[in-house]
Amino acid sequence: MLICLMLTASTQVSAAQSPAVNSYICDNSCRFVASAPARPVKPFIPSYPTDWRSRGVESLVALTFDIGADGHTSNIALETLFGPKDFADATIEIVRGVLYVPRSEDGVPVVTHRQLRLDTFQLRPRVAHPDFVAAVQYGQHLLAARRLQEAAEAFKKALEIPANLEEYASATRDLADIYMQMHQSDLALRTLQSAELIARTGALGDALKAEIAREHMMAAAAEHYYSEAADSYAEIQSLWLSTPDDNKAFVDIKSELEGAEPITIHVNGPGAAWQYSIIRNRFSIGGVHGSINYLTVYCKEYSASLPSGNMLQLQLPAGWHGCRVHVDAAPGTTFDLIDG
Numbered sequence: 001m002l003i004c005l006m007l008t009a010s011t012q013v014s015a016a017q018s019p020a021v022n023s024y025i026c027d028n029s030c031r032f033v034a035s036a037p038a039r040p041v042k043p044f045i046p047s048y049p050t051d052w053r054s055r056g057v058e059s060l061v062a063l064t065f066d067i068g069a070d071g072h073t074s075n076i077a078l079e080t081l082f083g084p085k086d087f088a089d090a091t092i093e094i095v096r097g098v099l100y101v102p103r104s105e106d107g108v109p110v111v112t113h114r115q116l117r118l119d120t121f122q123l124r125p126r127v128a129h130p131d132f133v134a135a136v137q138y139g140q141h142l143l144a145a146r147r148l149q150e151a152a153e154a155f156k157k158a159l160e161i162p163a164n165l166e167e168y169a170s171a172t173r174d175l176a177d178i179y180m181q182m183h184q185s186d187l188a189l190r191t192l193q194s195a196e197l198i199a200r201t202g203a204l205g206d207a208l209k210a211e212i213a214r215e216h217m218m219a220a221a222a223e224h225y226y227s228e229a230a231d232s233y234a235e236i237q238s239l240w241l242s243t244p245d246d247n248k249a250f251v252d253i254k255s256e257l258e259g260a261e262p263i264t265i266h267v268n269g270p271g272a273a274w275q276y277s278i279i280r281n282r283f284s285i286g287g288v289h290g291s292i293n294y295l296t297v298y299c300k301e302y303s304a305s306l307p308s309g310n311m312l313q314l315q316l317p318a319g320w321h322g323c324r325v326h327v328d329a330a331p332g333t334t335f336d337l338i339d340g
Contacts, residue, residue: 038067038103038112046094048121049086056127057162059083060198061091061119069109071100080194082159082168083121091119113294114328120201122165132163136171143178152178165203169195173212176219185222186268192216210241217249224263226256227277262340269332278323280340284313290333299323 052059062080065073073095081088095117102109139154155175159168172195179188195212198204204212217232233250236242256263257279267274278297285295295312299320316323325337 036104038071038100038115041071041099041101044094044098046087046091046119049084049090052084052086052121052162053123055162056123056129056164057083058123058126058164058168058203059087059121060165060168060201061088061121062197063088063091063095063117063119064114065095065117067100067102067112067115069102069111071102071109073098073100073115079116080197082165082172082194082198084162087121091117113296114326118197118201120165120198120203122201122203126164126166129161129163129167132158132161132167132171135161136167136174139171139174143174148178148182152182165198165201166205166208169198169204169208169212172198173208173215176215180215180219180222185219188215188219189223189225192219206239206241210236210239213239214246217246217253221249221253221256224256224265225276226253226263227279229253230257231277260340262338265337265339266334267327267337268334274329275324275326276337276339278316278325278339281316281318281320282314282340283325284338285327285335286312286338287336288333289335291330292333292335293328293330295328296326297323298326 046061060080060082061078063076064079065076067073076092076095078088078092100112103112104110135154135158139151139158142148142151142154152175155171155178158171159175163171172191176188176191176195179185179191192212192215196216199209199212213232213235217229217236220226220229220232230250230253233242233246233253236246263279265276285292297314297316299316299322327335329335
């Protein structure tokens with residue numbers, strides 16, 4: 001059973017304070033309600049576009065959508081797409097018509113925001129795609145010549161060409177590596193988070209999965225996402241493919257995780273589905289430029305939805321672990337999250 005936590009807010013604002021700080025402390029004032037997640041009335045799988053199947057083209061589609069208290073879907077948004085748009089259209093079409101048993105709290109149907117659905121379209125055996133391979137080779141030629149910006153553009157264009165998931169994942173890893181060489185670890189991290197979606201599906205071999213996890217670990221650490229970096233290191237170890245350099249990098253990551261100093265994350269244009277693993281039991285969000293629609297904190301046994309604002313502070317009970325904060329924000333929104 002999932003337990004949903006509703007927080008009682010205590011806001012103290014003086015005339016001199018601007019913007020207001022919403023402070024939330026979960027103590028004996030917390031009210032617990034039994035919650036059951038939304039689920040489709042019937043399982044559903046989108047159809048494989050026939051033309052692309054015959055050409056050996058694969059795809060990954062990640063959507064978010066709301067589920068109303070009546071079980072109908074709305075606000076469907078495409079978060080990630082590898083492959084032609086026809087795959088996204090096929091997935092959106094079926095999601096639009098699906099009926100869900102809505103999420104409930106104390107037996108009362110409630111709205112679910114930003115439900116994530118991931119669909120993959122895979123074929124066996126896989127076939128190579130010469131146009132894609134040629135585009136990647138051109139990008140690698142530019143990279144070898146240290147023409148990094150041009151190489152990045154070449155890889156982005158390559159990713160628009162129909163291919164298979166292994167080809168997409170490999171090129172995405174290479175693009176992230178270019179971003180790291182350009183000292184743009186924020187772009188590298190976002191790129192690798194997309195590649196990780198493919199890795200989760202079981203569509204890749206262990207060697208490529210380890211390479212993506214290794215790049216992800218370094219980009220996440222550079223952006224102070226130390227929990228995410230530690231998860232990537234654990235993935236490499238689970239594949240029995242860690243190197244001495246990986247182990248050395250993890251020593252520094254572990255030091256940050258176990259330290260007492262606050263960790264500041266600068267978030268730039270997160271879009272609708274940004275999330276972060278909380279290391280300490282206290283965090284704050286401030287310096288908001290743009291619009292944060294809502295925030296939700298998920299822990300192993302509890303969750304809490306919080307109203308948005310220009311600044312927010314949250315103190316979690318000491319016994320809570322494995323918490324993540326999810327932020328739904330308008331495109332282009334920036335803010336700072338301070339963990340600790």
